[in-house]
Amino acid sequence: MKPTLQVQVFEEGTGPLPEPASPLARVKPARSDEYFRWLTAGCALVLPLIMFAIGLALLYYSVPALRKFGVGFFFTEEWNPVTQEFGALSSIYGTLMSTLLAMLLAVPLSLAIAIFLVELAPPRLSRTVGTMIELLAAIPSIIYGMWGMFVFAPIMASTLQPWLTAYVGWIPGLGAFFQGPPMGLGMLTAGLILGFMVLPFTCAITRDVFQMVPPVVKESAYGLGATTWEVTCKVTLPYGLVGIIGAFFLGLGRALGETMAVTFVIGNAHKINLGLFYPGNSIASCMANEFAEATELIYISSLICLGLVLFVITYLVQVGSQMMLRRMYRAWSVGL
Amino acid sequence: MRPMKPRSPRPRKTLNLVVNLWAVASAAIGIMALFWITITVLIRGWQALNLDFFTRMPTPPGVEGGGLLTAMVGTLVLTLIATLAAVPLGLLGGIFLAEFGQESKVADNSRFAANVLMGMPSIIVGVFAYALLVLTLGNFSGYAGAFALFVIMLPIIIRTTEDMLRLVPNTLREAALALGFPRWKVTLFIVFRAARSGLLTGVLLAVARVSGETAPLLFTALNSPFHRFFSWNLGLNEPYPNLTVTIFDYAMSPYPDWQGKAWGASLVITVGILVLTIFARWLFRERKA
Numbered sequence: 274m275k276p277t278l279q280v281q282v283f284e285e286g287t288g289p290l291p292e293p294a295s296p297l298a299r300v301k302p303a304r305s306d307e308y309f310r311w312l313t314a315g316c317a318l319v320l321p322l323i324m325f326a327i328g329l330a331l332l333y334y335s336v337p338a339l340r341k342f343g344v345g346f347f348f349t350e351e352w353n354p355v356t357q358e359f360g361a362l363s364s365i366y367g368t369l370m371s372t373l374l375a376m377l378l379a380v381p382l383s384l385a386i387a388i389f390l391v392e393l394a395p396p397r398l399s400r401t402v403g404t405m406i407e408l409l410a411a412i413p414s415i416i417y418g419m420w421g422m423f424v425f426a427p428i429m430a431s432t433l434q435p436w437l438t439a440y441v442g443w444i445p446g447l448g449a450f451f452q453g454p455p456m457g458l459g460m461l462t463a464g465l466i467l468g469f470m471v472l473p474f475t476c477a478i479t480r481d482v483f484q485m486v487p488p489v490v491k492e493s494a495y496g497l498g499a500t501t502w503e504v505t506c507k508v509t510l511p512y513g514l515v516g517i518i519g520a521f522f523l524g525l526g527r528a529l530g531e532t533m534a535v536t537f538v539i540g541n542a543h544k545i546n547l548g549l550f551y552p553g554n555s556i557a558s559c560m561a562n563e564f565a566e567a568t569e570l571i572y573i574s575s576l577i578c579l580g581l582v583l584f585v586i587t588y589l590v591q592v593g594s595q596m597m598l599r600r601m602y603r604a605w606s607v608g609l
Numbered sequence: 610m611r612p613m614k615p616r617s618p619r620p621r622k623t624l625n626l627v628v629n630l631w632a633v634a635s636a637a638i639g640i641m642a643l644f645w646i647t648i649t650v651l652i653r654g655w656q657a658l659n660l661d662f663f664t665r666m667p668t669p670p671g672v673e674g675g676g677l678l679t680a681m682v683g684t685l686v687l688t689l690i691a692t693l694a695a696v697p698l699g700l701l702g703g704i705f706l707a708e709f710g711q712e713s714k715v716a717d718n719s720r721f722a723a724n725v726l727m728g729m730p731s732i733i734v735g736v737f738a739y740a741l742l743v744l745t746l747g748n749f750s751g752y753a754g755a756f757a758l759f760v761i762m763l764p765i766i767i768r769t770t771e772d773m774l775r776l777v778p779n780t781l782r783e784a785a786l787a788l789g790f791p792r793w794k795v796t797l798f799i800v801f802r803a804a805r806s807g808l809l810t811g812v813l814l815a816v817a818r819v820s821g822e823t824a825p826l827l828f829t830a831l832n833s834p835f836h837r838f839f840s841w842n843l844g845l846n847e848p849y850p851n852l853t854v855t856i857f858d859y860a861m862s863p864y865p866d867w868q869g870k871a872w873g874a875s876l877v878i879t880v881g882i883l884v885l886t887i888f889a890r891w892l893f894r895e896r897k898a
Contacts, residue, residue, distance in 0.1 A: 413821025530730020
């Protein structure tokens with residue numbers, strides 16, 4: 274039998290190894306320490322408790338709506354506070370559609386910006402631009418909404434929408450999306466604003482993932498004569514794929530529940546239109562607009578039921594992204 | 610055997626050039642769009658700012674003049690209450706995750722919940738506060754608004770506290786324990802002191818995050834042109850004036866004067882948050898250096 278050679282690779286530049294658990298964990302603690310431990314554990318347990326309570330509260334207050342409308346609530350477009358008929362379909366459609374548009378914009382842009390920051394830009398420029406993008410993530414969403422309504426929507430109405438109708442609208446199939454009144458407010462505007470809004474988040478994480486790829490691996494590829502693009506798509510992307518997908522899931526979660534930026538520009542109509550220029554609404558915008566005015570129990574209950582839908586969707590997205598990111602970190606702490 | 614023909618590198622080089630140009634172009638587009646937003650806020654907001662804006666009360670609809678003093682104070686009060694509640698709880702929770710729980714089941718659950726809550730849309734938190742405090746108490750109130758902000762802050766503070774405490778080397782803990790300190794003293798007086806600026810950074814970032822939140826206040830604190838800041842409970846049992854919902858209301862109104870004020874308020878909030886964020890980051894970098 275041939276002896277197998279085992280080589281352990283210690284990676285350089287993959288970040289500090291986690292500190293081992295304190296060796297003193299086994300020493301019998303003092304009485305005061307026991308109390309302190311229980312106190313802190315209680316505080317830490319507040320979070321799972323809150324998460325559970327949110328789900329429970331939403332479920333409890335959705336019951337009247339679910340009892341009255343049944344499963345049909347999720348498949349009805351009708352939303353009429355006067356006749357007390359409520360259905361969630363248009364809001365769910367609007368949430369998914371605006372998020373899809375946002376991700377169509379944010380994914381390629383943030384990948385390209387990450388390539389620019391990590392591979393192309395000189396270090397000083399890269400650092401400056403990177404910091405600025407991180408700062409932009411701190412700007413509250415209502416600012417994006419203001420900008421969308423007062424600055425971007427008029428430009429949409431006067432330039433982009435007529436142009437799209439004229440040059441893309443006639444293509445069979447695809448053209449159906451670019452129809453509608455060129456008012457500036459509508460699904461497309463909401464999707465674009467949302468895209469710019471999640472861009473700083475996805476971009477910052479994608480850049481981090483790109484940067485965490487060990488330089489040795491990239492340099493060997495460059496040494497073999499690979500071009501920047503080849504290094505990116507054959508080394509960096511496969512290496513950080515899980516992390517990048519996790520980053521986009523995080524951005525997706527943010528886009529799904531983003532409220533103010535969308536409420537300003539989506540137009541607020543409970544209608545499903547294939548044309549992206551028509552006004553629509555999303556779960557979050559519907560709640561933001563109508564919650565404070567809702568007085569009847571069934572109205573409030575329907576709105577809270579919308580919230581429940583959003584809660585479940587974002588919960589699943591979050592769990593997905595957590596799993597991806599955790600898998601990435603686990604894989605990386607082992608090495609290649 | 611015939612020798613292999615060398616392939617021309619030109620297609621590869623061209624593709625690379627195209628991709629590089631695309632990367633530079635989209636970086637320019639993305640960054641310009643984001644700057645466009647900030648500069649718009651700066652210019653339009655600046656035009657709306659004057660002394661009255663900071664010192665006067667809001668006017669009734671359609672009446673020009675006045676300012677947003679109450680709204681600014683209201684936002685400060687709500688944020689302060691949320692911070693006062695979230696900081697002790699968050700620090701203690703973070704201690705458990707970093708010092709006691711580590712890989713235990715409780716800590717894992719708590720960490721998972723923190724991550725989920727950090728990604729939870731803030732409007733859902735608003736609905737939660739509404740169901741918990743508005744439906745039961747019967748009216749919109751500052752309490753509900755502060756509670757919603759507290760729920761948003763807590764997971765951020767817990768997670769940053771954990772990360773910052775983990776950066777403190779174990780040798781420090783061991784040295785203190787060897788001198789006979791109980792663990793709670795080690796944690797509160799030695800590990801905390803070592804991680805001080807990091808902890809402050811976490812708190813400041815959390816404050817920056819919640820002070821711009823609108824969605825959770827829309828149907829909890831609502832908004833109000835009036836104030837009762839001088840009563841014993843700061844008027845928290847009523848709809849509470851605050852800056853972000855004021856921006857929303859004023860921007861949606863048909864009055865140009867109000868829309869201008871909304872831009873002014875946007876500028877105030879943006880600058881406030883950016884200053885807080887930059888200060889927090891600077892603080893953390895100082896410590897690392």
